[in-house]
Amino acid sequence: MRTTIEYVHATMKGARKKIKNAPIIRNLTELRPVMNCPTPWTGKFDMLSKFETLRSDLIEVSQHEDADLKIEETIHFAAKVNTFRRCHPRLMQ
Numbered sequence: 014m015r016t017t018i019e020y021v022h023a024t025m026k027g028a029r030k031k032i033k034n035a036p037i038i039r040n041l042t043e044l045r046p047v048m049n050c051p052t053p054w055t056g057k058f059d060m061l062s063k064f065e066t067l068r069s070d071l072i073e074v075s076q077h078e079d080a081d082l083k084i085e086e087t088i089h090f091a092a093k094v095n096t097f098r099r100c101h102p103r104l105m106q
Contacts, residue, residue, distance in 0.1 A: 017093050018057055020085065021064045022049045024071065027082050034074055034082045041070045061098040065091070 028034050028046040047063045050056035075082045
């Protein structure tokens with residue numbers, strides 16, 4: 014479970030912090046990537062929810078010729094993220 018959350022965090026960080034990726038994302042959607050915050054449950058839940066919402070846009074960004082974002086595109090990974098997002102808060106800490 015931690016590796017999935019860490020991967021989502023790294024993806025959102027890359028989408029948000031890399032100068033090459035930010036303008037591409039702004040052209041695709043009004044939503045902005047968020048990263049995990051120190052509050053254990055809320056930060057992870059918010060990050061995973063936003064990742065699910067942005068997933069198709071992030072995949073499109075990763076396929077853009079000027080972007081350097083890598084994202085796991087498999088349905089299996091998306092299902093894992095959805096499962097973790099729906100978990101009880103104590104399981105996420």
